[in-house]
Amino acid sequence: MNEQKKKALASVDENAALYESIADEIWENPELSLKEHKAAALYCETLRALGFTVTEKLCGIDTAFCGAFGSGRPVIGILGEFDALSGLSQAAGKTEPDALVPGGAGHGCGHNLLGAGSLAAAAAVKRYLEKSGRPGTVISRACGRRSTRR
Numbered sequence: 348m349n350e351q352k353k354k355a356l357a358s359v360d361e362n363a364a365l366y367e368s369i370a371d372e373i374w375e376n377p378e379l380s381l382k383e384h385k386a387a388a389l390y391c392e393t394l395r396a397l398g399f400t401v402t403e404k405l406c407g408i409d410t411a412f413c414g415a416f417g418s419g420r421p422v423i424g425i426l427g428e429f430d431a432l433s434g435l436s437q438a439a440g441k442t443e444p445d446a447l448v449p450g451g452a453g454h455g456c457g458h459n460l461l462g463a464g465s466l467a468a469a470a471a472v473k474r475y476l477e478k479s480g481r482p483g484t485v486i487s488r489a490c491g492r493r494s495t496r497r
Contacts, residue, residue, distance in 0.1 A: 348398075350383075351478050351479040352368055352475060353384045354475075354478060355471045355472065355474045355475035355478070356424070356471060356475065356480075358470065358471055358474045359467045359468075359470070359471050360397045360419075361469060361471065362467070362470070364462070365393070366463045366466065366467045367398060367463070369389060369390075369393065369438070369462070369466065370462070370463035371381055372386075372389060373389070373429050373454065373458075373459035373462060373463070374453075374454050374459040375385050375438055375439070375444045375457075376430055377409075377431030377435075377436070377451070377452040377453050377454055378429075378430065378452070379392075379430060379431055379432075380430040380479065381408065381409075381410060381430075381435060381451050381458075382410070383410045383429055383430055383431075384410060385410065386410070386429045386430075387409075387410040387411075387412055387489065389488060390412065390414075390427070390429070390462065391412050392415070393466065394414035394466070394469075394487060395414075397414075397470050397473065398416060398473065399414035399415060399416045399431050400416070401413070401414045402412065402414075402415075403411045405488075405490060406490070408490060411488075411489065411490040412488070413486055413487070413488045414469065414477065414486070414487040414488070415483070415484060415486050415487075416436055416469075416473045416484070416485050417473070417483050417484040417485055418482065418483075418484055419482035419483060419484060420482065420483065420484070421483050421484075422483070422484045422485075422486065423472055423484070423486070424466060424482065424485075424488060425465045425468050425469045425472075425484045425486065425487050425488070426463055426464060426488055426489065426490075427462040427463075427464075427465030427475050427483070427487060427488070427489045428458045428461045428489065429458050429461070429462035429489060430456075430458055430466050431452040431453055431454050431456070431457060431458065431459075432452060432453065432455065433450075433451075433452050433455075434451075434452075434453075435452065435453035435454065435455035435456065436448045436449070436450070436451035436452060436453040437453045437454075437455060450456075461497065462489065465473070465487060466487060469485050469486075469487035472485040473485050491495075495496075
């Protein structure tokens, strides 16, 4: 593995506290699909802080966004999900059922982690493109979807 790839991967570890705090924030504030206003705002703010150009309200969906960096090919798209599911409310760090809000929404689906992990991956690819000088575009995108669980 070349040195630039190693540095890009190391940047994930260097920023682990940021990604963990995002995952925790999303866990603590579960929002159902197409209603993830706090989560979308957090991701857009973070993407901008990381140097991505952010487009919000894609396709007329209030919580859909796209962060992009770079130019040319290859184009690498990374999809992040951060919606909660109804009925999965759960206190963090507990292995037994312990609803924060009885019958409320929660992240037993792991989307709080998928979104943060996708963001970390996009940031690592951005770092690689920056440091290597290679052409390419990385896109970090999230678009609300209707959950099949109601």
